[in-house]
Amino acid sequence: MRSFQLPSQPAGSRIRCRPPGLKSAMRVWHTTSSLMKFNLRALLWTVGLFLVAATIFGIARFARQRDFYDFVVYRIAGERALHGEPLFRPDDGHYQFKYFPAFAVAAIPLALINQDTAIAAWFFLSFGLLVAFVRRSVRALPERRHGELALALLATLLLGRFYVRELIFGQDNVLFGLVLVLALTAVQGRRFVLAGALVAAAVFIKPNGAVLLPWVAVAGGITAVLASIAGIVAGLALPIIVYGWYGNLTLLSTWYTTVTSTTPENLLSLQNISLATMWAKWIGPGSAAAALAVVSGLWLLALVAWVWSARARVTEPDYLEVAMLMLLVPLLSPQSWDYVLLLGTPAVVCLVDRLPDVSLRWRVVIVAALLFTGFTFFDVVRRTMYYGIQRASLMTVAAMVLALGLAHLRARSLA
Incomplete structure (x- = not known):
């Protein structure tokens, strides 16, 4: 019978044995530890941002008595669309609704809840969209020279006053900007149908989003162009479900008249x-x-x-x-x-x-x-x-x- 011998060891050395599962257990421990640190950091950021949002809202709503009237305009438009009423009324004065009729139809859910609740919900939603807008604007930049957090903080420092005014007016420019940045990242990821659809959606959030249509044609080609055309046609036709064919045409005509007639007074x-x-x-x-x-x-x-x-x-x-x-x-x-x-x-x-x-x-x-x-x-x-x-x-x-x-x-x- 052949005898089994351990490999020879240098004098004074010890044979180190590690239980077979220890290496795997240590890997799991390090992974779990990293995840816990990441989750704690994310939780702290979330809580901190929520406190910032709550502070801004509290000061604007209660200390400064802001009425968020730009948002109220959207809600009133949604209420009128809900009941099939005319959207564009000169007697609304400075706060006339000036968006495409499809925007009012999309705003119908806002009319189904209490106005104060809707204002608070819109504010905190807008704050979340703002965080996403800044973050995605930084992450989408190719070949960054600086860190994500540093760029986000500098952008917030330089544009923070505009962010705050946007929030306390209840505007939708943050939503508009985020949709355009998402269209950009879709092109970067070669998802041209999505990019075209997002640019079309942006047009109905803000009509001046049409300035991005030539870009999406250059960057996304015919696929993006067709997606944009389909999205715009769908958006223009959406109010038909409430107003009918001729009612929708009347709304579009009135929209054009409203936008062009109110420009001189605001110049x-x-x-x-x-x-x-x-x-x-x-x-x-x-x-x-x-x-x-x-x-x-x-x-x-x-x-x-x-x-x-x-x-x-x-x-x-x-x-x-x-x-x-x-x-x-x-x-x-x-x-x-x-x-x-x-x-x-x-x-x-x-x-x-x-x-x-x-x-x-x-x-x-x-x-x-x-x-x-x-x-x-x-x-x-x-x-x-x-x-x-x-x-x-x-x-x-x-x-x-x-x-x-x-x-x-x-x-x-x-x-």
């Missing part, structure tokens, strides 16, 4: 940052101001077209293109208030991230425009200076400088 509003308002404030309302606004808008769109034509300079061109269009939305629309600049979140994220890569001259220009945009409010610059800045439409100029900064990034093949 000289202090917080309107559109190109049309800029020229009206500079040289006075009239045909000359309108013509210059059109020329300025065409120049910005030509800049966008050049950026598109240079997309071969970078491997992932879509982020900067969407960021640029979203930044220009409030400038191109004749009825845009300054807080709509929150749509520039992807642009701010991109510019801040690539800041170390540009020349000192461009760095100074971009930082100056970012600081001017983010911190020009009367709590910082005092009321008199703030009013002067708004009357001179300098916020619009700063936004145009940021658009030039994005074009410079494309010229340098940085984004």
